[in-house]
Amino acid sequence: MNRRNFLRNTGFVAAGSLFVPAFMKPLEAMALDELSLYKNLVVVQLSGGNDGLNTVIPFGNDIYYQKRKSIAIKPEEVIKLNDMQGLNPNMAALQEIHDQGWMTIINDVGYPNPDRSHFRSMDIWQTGSDSNQFLSTGWIGRYLDSNCQTCKFPYTAIEVDDSLSLAMKGQTKKGIALKDPGALYRNTNDPFFKAMLQNDKEHLDEDNLGYLYKTMIETSSSANYIQNTSKIYQSKSTYPNSGFANQLKTVSKFISSGLKTRVYYVSLSGFDTHVNQIGQQGNLLKQYGEGMAAFLKDLKTNNKLDDTLVITFSEFGRRVEQNASNGTDHGTANNMFVFGGKLKKQGIFNAAPNLSDLDTGDLKYQLDFRQVYGTILDKWLDVNNADILNKKFNTLDFI
């Protein structure tokens, strides 16, 4: 019998699923109490270098207004969090989140000898390297590699996107990228690929062909697991209509349906605001704030907020002084947002940026971003951060 099938009009969704029920087994072996304590990390990447000073506005500092004559946010527009800093008005949706104690802002996060290239600095943030060190694995990837108690499954880390970021790639293990579990499932439960995998025991060894088959099998079992676990779940919450909110909605669906995934990765891009920043950044921050607020409230409704930690980073902040095109150029240290139901320190974590003590026009960092990673690895993912970050970083007290 000859059949025509597959692939036509299925779009460009990468990654897929094939049918290997045997690989579902380890899950059933997991004890129930283990499942109920499942903690999730959601990493949100703002690509392009978000201007932190127009996100969390140091309205109490005159220097801010002197340096940003045409793009500063007026004090009366700022959503004040204390008498020094407040949120960009486009992030009004986050006020409620802040008031609930689900949010903390870490000021001036960076690293020594900062690099102002998007690519390089993003690399540094994703790999957790020093600025003169080139790593080919990501920090979450190395967490997967560590084969710890909490990171055993191929679906331990999911990126809601078409392709996988370096952050999610380890030496031997990698996260999985997917945008729509249903499309994936249909797309790759294809008779041809299934036939390829049937009885394929001979390839499960260490060489490259074995690696290809192993990847294919893991993709298959993960996609089946993800689809089967999450398909019944229907969110009752409404999300704003944006691509970013959709990614978060997918993450919420996964978390709320009880997926045993530990790390989720999503991103929002367009923050490289050299020209006419106000409109462009405002629009993005609105998407970010509204999407995030809907997401957190959804998790709260599903009793998952206490088990979820969300962090947001960007590859760098921007210069303190605006440029001549009503925009800002590449800078260094930046703030990070942390969300969750179980934050130890809520509101604003540390002192506001010092605008009078700059390094050739850029903020000096107070905290190394790997201290933030280290804190999460130690206290949230239960691994020793030195094993993942190649040296020990002091942890912080936000969780």
Next chain:
Amino acid sequence: MNAKDNFLKVKHLYNRAGFGISYAELEKLSRKNLNKVVDTLLKDSQKDDPIKLVNDFESKRQLLVQAGLYAKKDLTDEEKKMRQQIVREQNEVSRDLNIAFVNQMINTAAPLREKMTLFWHGHFACRSNNPFFAQQLNNIQRTNALGSFKTLLVEVSKSPAMLQYLNNQQNRKGKPNENFARELMELFTLGRGNYTEQDIKESARSFTGWMYDKDGSFIFRQNLHDTGTKTFFGKIGNFEGENIIDIILEKPETSQFIARKVYKFFVNDNPNEDHVKELATHFYNSKYDIASMMKKMFTSDWFYSPENVGTKIKSPAEFLVGLSREFYVTYNKPQVLIQLQSSLGQYLFNPPNVAGWPGGQSWIDSSSLMLRMRIPSLVLNDGEIDFSGKADPEDEAVIALSRVATTNANANSKPKSYVNANADWPKFLGTLPKGLTPLALTEFLLQPKLNDKITTMVSDNKGLRSTAVEITSMPEYQLC
């Protein structure tokens, strides 16, 4: 000489040293002695065909305008527009340049030269927003791809693209910038652990004044050069850049570093140290003659031993170029090639960082692998794999589901219009001998040895075309 054996060896040679070979060409070549075939390969690759896409005159004009605008403090709206216009044009030409490089690899009659160019493209990893600079560097890598490594290294070091990328433009007497000096030793020649921080400092001083001028030509600015005495690897002198390069090349570690990298690219991700040493010694003794090292490698028995055949994961460039070359594919919207490179993790001219693409298993993750297995059907056959196999009820359900999905998806995305490529099937089929069986075609298209499963899968295949689509959609096709 066993004819079948030679057939497989020549096929392996052309897959590794080039981007594959047509059946007809393979049949012709495999009648010759293998050493003769290697000579032919080298001879064919003597031809240097530089890319001449970017308009030199226009680029120099843009550079001068940019330099002028850069020097001004406040720009008029007119000037801002001009600046943006230049950036837009440069971005557009950069994309065209990327496609030109891919097309050059697909269509080249000098396969080894292009393959080596791809190797140097990763070795001397560089990003430049200026397509004129990027093309120039690419051509330096092509012209010297099989020549003297020293000439190549000096020319790369003097190219505006690299001077800019590694900040030698900022490397001045009294205010050294060590970026170039560090990468020169760490990534281009000696490798980590074979130099000290002091060597980097002294080398950086020696390269002060190596710059490019306003119209993008290399210039040695004597007044910015540190003329003091330097101590580099125990040698004392008033060194200049080229002296440093000479001293670096005197060290056998450089030949070992390059030979190991060449071995990993052409032979195996896990180097056999004896073979690497053999290659490095030869390279060193030949005064860094690249062609001579390549010949040595391609004529070594170990190059053809089973652990080195069909065991390497193709890079995205090798995969895309190989597939397109094999089936004479035309891309009606060549931009899609850029999207594919990017999704597969190797966007040419845009390496992730100065260390280049890590390669090997790092090419493969769940999404890139599934995409790789779908591309052949998208490129060759409008997204379909004609697969004759046993259907079970579950399969039928999946097929029904995807039909529904197809109907629903009709409105938004059609892979055909997205990839929009045509394979020249008559031409491809014309290169095959009369009466070639699907199984023999499978053996030709795949580099790994056939196993029972694949043999069974294609055993009742009727058509060559559907077989080709199936085979290129397999994990085995990811290897070369």
